[in-house]
Amino acid sequence: MTNNKKYSCIIFIIIVLLTIYFTSDIIFSKTLLKFIIDTTSNQSIQHSEDYIKNHVQEPSDELNAHWLRLIKHYVPLPLESGYGSHKLALLAALLLTAKDGGPVVEMGCGYHSTLLLHQLAVDRQKRYVLSTDTDREWLLKFQNNMSSSLHQFRFINRVSEWNSVGNDRPRWSIAFIDHKPGERRVVDIIRLINMTDLIIVHDSETASYQYERGLQYYPYRYHYTYLSTATDVASRTKATLLSNIKYLLELTINLKVPKQ
């Protein structure tokens, strides 16, 4: 063989190999894609939870699908605009802080917040939750049903007892503010600022609570108004977390998640 023929031969072989490589790659990708689509539609809630946490800042149809899936799973649709309007903010915050995020304190129990905290934070994420309320009967409804070493309940008998709520731990991942008397809320928004990564405040369209007096100290804030009862999410230090929660909540507006 002359050198020229040798080279032609080698080039021919390379072309054949490349062709095989690329066509099989396309077949491989198609199979992979089909597999991904199949498992995407069948995957566990856990997978969606992990996906949201790991890809929250990568806009895609897949991210939207996972977020919608979790909303359907944890929050009944259409979204409730009154008592349960904070539920999406709580859901987004819990998902993005998952297991390692740490404990949650709930000031003021309710069917929407206490149940979600129990179902997701306690049962699935194995986080410590402290639920508190000034109404003993109301508190017992939840306590009788859900109390465990991971989910504790505390009855607040006098207003001054709010002063010590949360002091038994150095740091809270999330504090949920929905307690009585109403004028006490802003006091605790200010009091908890150095102990919590994030606060979620219910009824934040209501001027009489004077939330602004407390929220002004929080550099990172989002005011969510998709539902007729507004919710605020605020943090002193967690800029990225706050912006990720904001992103998920804004998605509910862009995706027009059904509401009442």
Ligand SMILES: *[C@@H]1O[C@H](CO)[C@@H](O)[C@H](O)[C@H]1NC(C)=O
């Ligand atoms: C996904 O679920 C559908 C219906 O439940 C089933 O027919 C299909 O085989 C599942 N696909 C995979 C990859 O598990």
Ligand SMILES: *[C@@H]1O[C@H](CO)[C@@H](O)[C@H](O)[C@H]1NC(C)=O
């Ligand atoms: C706890 O309360 C929820 C909501 O009211 C209810 O669905 C559930 O059945 C209760 N569980 C027990 C063990 O009472």
Ligand SMILES: *[C@@H]1O[C@H](CO)[C@@H](O)[C@H](O)[C@H]1NC(C)=O
């Ligand atoms: C929180 O920390 C800041 C700065 O470290 C301090 O100025 C402020 O008084 C603290 N607030 C509370 C309520 O502890």
